[in-house]
Amino acid sequence: MRVQFTRAVASPTLAARPGQIVDLPDVQAQQRIDAGHAVAVGQPKPRLRDRLPGRRRTEPRTSAKESTVSQTRDGAGDGKALEKLTVDQLKEYADERDISLPDGGRKADLVAAIVAALSAGE
Incomplete structure (x- = not known):
């Protein structure tokens, strides 16, 4: 999965600067996204309300x-x-x-x- 880093990251296996796009294995990419270090490239960015716990609307709205x-x-x-x-x-x-x-x-x-x-x- 391709990710774009939002902050500088340095580890024994990876070094990336903010804005750098890197192709990572799906599991590692998802870990970086969940940690807030990167965002997925080519996929829609999740809205803030969808990422907050307890804020998801499960029932459809009625007019x-x-x-x-x-x-x-x-x-x-x-x-x-x-x-x-x-x-x-x-x-x-x-x-x-x-x-x-x-x-x-x-x-x-x-x-x-x-x-x-x-x-x-x-």
Whole structure:
């Protein structure tokens, strides 16, 4: 594996200056990379958050709309989650549930109408 040294290294088997590119066996190259002495050449550099322990995200992120829809279906939607949606998303949400909305209403009016319709439907 080809590595580029980030700092000066001197050992009985290897001497390298910062910026020098050397071809090393995979095991030795990985040891130098893990120690922070070198970076792999020709491979993407790992992001800092991927190298820090406990910072890896294992669950995929959900969008605000998906979380709001799931909260409302579970009965936890009290309008606060709906306020995160855009006006277009609110209209789409109301259309999916056959909720009538006021014409030319502002976002607050749309949220209030949806909350009222959901409360009446329960």
